[in-house]
Amino acid sequence: MIQLKKPMKILLVEDNKINQKLMMFNFTKMGFNISICDDGQQAVDECSSNFYDIILMDVMMPVMDGYQATEQIRLLQDGKEQKSYIIGLTSNVYDHDKEHCLSVGMDSYMSKPFDIDIFCDILRQQNYL
Numbered sequence: 242m243i244q245l246k247k248p249m250k251i252l253l254v255e256d257n258k259i260n261q262k263l264m265m266f267n268f269t270k271m272g273f274n275i276s277i278c279d280d281g282q283q284a285v286d287e288c289s290s291n292f293y294d295i296i297l298m299d300v301m302m303p304v305m306d307g308y309q310a311t312e313q314i315r316l317l318q319d320g321k322e323q324k325s326y327i328i329g330l331t332s333n334v335y336d337h338d339k340e341h342c343l344s345v346g347m348d349s350y351m352s353k354p355f356d357i358d359i360f361c362d363i364l365r366q367q368n369y370l
Contacts, residue, residue, distance in 0.1 A: 252275075296328070299331070307329060314346075
């Protein structure tokens, strides 16, 4: 079991209910305080009034995709000391998909299906664990 260095809030932006339940189970077990949004617009609205340490952002969603949502969240956080660490989640594993994630302001990228070990590696690299 991993141990967070400090309490952390995570926002999962994912439109697939099965993925939401699976990830909610894992993150709760890990000690995260987790919130869930079904689409990018909900995530932007949520981030306009709340700060999240980590945002897991699916890139393909209805209403507003993860790329647009990330750009909007970065605008909201512009000039602020705290910025969320945004991880893009996509089924595509091509280099241009990773580059697109990073170009819109995401900090990292993970391919689906979600791999908890890779996620923990990212947390270790960011000194969250």
